[in-house]
Amino acid sequence: MSDMTGNGGHGKKNNRFSIAVLAGDGIGPEVIAVARRVVEAASGSEGASFEWTEYPFGAAHYLRTKEVLPDSAIAEIGGHSAMMLGAMGAPSVKPGILERGILLTLRFVFDQYINLRPAMSLPNVPTPVPLNGGKIDSVVIRENTEDLYMGLGDISSDGTLNAPMNLSRGGYKLKGNLSLSITPGMSYAAQVALNTSHGVSRIARYACETAIKRGENKVTIVTKSNAAPALYGFFEDIAKGVIEERQLKWEVVNVDALCYHLVRRPDAYGVLLCPNLFGDIVSDLQAGLAGGMGTAAGGNIGDGVSMFEPVHGSAPDIAGTGKANPVAAILSGALMLRHLGLDSSAARVEKAVSSYLMSASGSDLPFEFGGSRTCAQVGDGVLKKI
Ligand code: NAD
Ligand code: IPM
């Protein structure tokens, strides 16, 4: 795989960037179209230019061709500076085929071990829980390659199960077999979760760097070692060691209690270091507390080519209605610009979103925030502020 994951020197030549675009399903293409326009407009002042290569993968392509994501496309995508992804998954395709087959495959193949998911209060955006003057400014640092996401497991119909446990991740290869039988015979499912010292220490290091950059001295470790002491006790211990080495403080909060605390005090947390599954769940909760799924930006970051995508999915319930909020995709574009070294362009995007929201009243807001502006109209509003 190493030839696939090499990213051609980030594809950057003379401030020219090539971006692989996988807009995907549902509202994915709607919000990505807006994010692209904003990224282009904001980066002009830094003399950057973008070349976009569109890939058709997603539900429609799969239903037409039975192709999910061919190796040849993976190799080509690896030659780009970065990727932007909308969302994968649609009611017309069995869950997992596109989500695992495209989204998770890309995270794993390119070893994008960091899932960076900031959550913040945005001006004029109503929140479901009163903030009493406080502000949400937290960031989920989600391990992005391990835990229950390894894809190891199977279903037994008769009581016996033999599931191969072979895979490779950046940094290691796993080999083996899970062999089980149950008495009395019945059907069951087993799915193996793994956290490795390699995987946990590198994400814990990134959480520490994030805390330091934010001027904070604490990392909150989000686990559930009371119920799964091997899997999450291990995660905790490795993370604590890394955090102490960096002379930072840690606190451990069980994920159930964290959800409770977050709902009561959404502004009380900074860096939340999470195993893969809890990071997935907590980042949706954070998005909801900040005002909606359409607020939440994300980046899948590794040492090779990285991928930027909103936290939300394809939202089939509002696809095609114009009600999709593009703010999350736009802010994911800002994360991409910063990753590419275009810091002032990233800041321009973030400022433009804030000043658009600040000057928007009532009906000028996106649908999700109680207004009546469509996805494209919100894009126009943000572009005017650039
Ligand atoms: P979802 O995030 O698509 O939607 C949850 C709710 O939030 C829906 O009510 C939706 O209308 C709303 N919402 C989401 N994004 C919004 C936006 N930008 N503006 C306004 N409202 C928004 O989650 P789901 O319904 O569980 O998943 C739908 C499909 O997307 C499934 O196939 C799922 O597997 C897939 N999915 C893909 C990704 C991804 O590719 N990154 C992420 C999550 C879910
Ligand atoms: C996300 C999504 C994915 C995940 C799904 C679609 C596999 O929910 O990016 O948060 O669980 O990581």
Ligand code: MN
């Ligand atoms: Mn999710």
